[in-house]
Amino acid sequence: MTANAIPEGSGEAPVVQVRSLTVQAKAKKAPKKILDNVGMDFAPRSLTAVIGASGCGKTTFVRTLNRMVELTPGLTVSGQVLYLGQDIYSRSINPVLVRRRIGMVFQRPTVFPMSVFENAAFGLRLLHESDNEIDSAVQEALTRSGLWDEVKDDLDRSAFSLSGGQQQRLCIARALAVRPKVLLMDEPTSALDPMATQRVEATMRRLKEEIVLILVTHNVGQAARVSDRVAFLHQGRLVETGPTAEILERPREELTQQFVTGRFT
């Protein structure tokens, strides 16, 4: 089964297009395919949930979308990932620049040992922005991530003093501060309690009105709550993709049916 790349209803050109993407891991005998000929599009202002069982390749999939996959030795990527029509794996493209346009949030909060402000300003400092620009961008990013009201009184305190959920929203703010067009989120709530999860999900719903969000989750309920589209991966293959309601309620494939109803073996 190959890609079923249905453009979203808006009629706008997709921001990210994935074309016959295959990732192989070096193995003793034959190379093992972690992703097998995956293809799909991501429309502007949308939230796509990538769901699937552990080990189905969903984390590897989002890591290919900003070339983070290259930090893992032993993986080879083939196929294309087009960002605004430009292949991010082409020789002339600098991966550093790709990651500044396509941000990423990880499973557990990864705050750096510095103040709340400096964490949010991290990406901007890398770009040597002016202090004025950094001040306003940090406030904007913290507001967009829904953390501003909780930290505005003491931006200089250590980021470690925040709760887990606040730390995760700080990581989202750090990614947003450089104004990326795409934000990848790899199970961003898997280490958070239900209350913190709710707030991060609220942040996601707000953000999808502005940028492209790609969310990896193994939680079908979360996909139902926040996403517009769902892509179901199974053993490195894209089984099917479509509008959330359709995939979760009337999936075409038997495998998807089993996964979303919790009868997966």
Add this chain to the structure above:
Amino acid sequence: MATVLDSVTYPHGLDPSDDLRRGNTARLRWRTGFDRWIGYLLPLLFLVALVPIADLVWYIGKTALPTLTFTVISSQNSFQSYNALGVPLISTFYILGLATVIAVAFGLFGGIATAEFLSESAAGWVRMSANLLAGMPSVIVGYFGYFAFVLYFGWGYAIIAGAFTLGFFMTPYIFRTADLAFSSIPRPIREAAYGSGARPVQYILRVGAPIAFPQILTGVFLAMAIGLGETAPIILTVATNVAVPTNLSQGATYLTYLIWTGFQFGPHSVELTLAFEAAFLIVVVVIALNIVVRVIAARFRRRLEGLYQ
């Protein structure tokens, strides 16, 4: 009053309150007790190891302190006829300082490069070489310095030759801590930095360095403590000088040189007095370095508490 528990039946027909008691057999009791006694014994063994160290420090202190005055430390008279330590102290400061700069330059860059840039197999070879160098007897490193710097480069017996030799000897210790410090930064932190669009150098300076700094500083101070106690690389490359050297191509006297030569003289000689005084100073500085390391490490550990584990 009937409780929920009354309606529950247990397997094997055991009374639930009896189940835990029956499991506590004589064998389990004996093993638990044995474990506890081992727990008491191990700290005791540590104290046994502490005794010779304490005795050593006490004996050196007892012998050296009566003659060690401020005048002795500051006097720049020739140590060959006077009880004067000024010349070797200043010379040691020069040599060790320069050697540390050289070792930090090589060790820090090598360690960071190995942790961050080299492939798995290349890093393995570099680490093996560093371990080999660290395990090399210092006298062999001294001979290397003698042939390379003193003879081949023609520097003669000089501070610069000794500093490079001692620096090479200290390098693997700093290399190892720099490599380990950067390798042990949690992978998600590293990926978060790269995921924010950091170039490798930006990652190293802005995220890696603050996290790795205390560990690296520990390595530098311990390497200094090791370098301070070395004798062979110095004797073979700097030899001696009864005065404070005025430039890097002159010879100089290291503190350990006094210990090395002092014991060839009689029990009441000025040389033996100097040897004990030098030994005492080295012990004090080594202990001080270790305490400083602990204080710094503790302070930074508190700052890094909460880092992604």
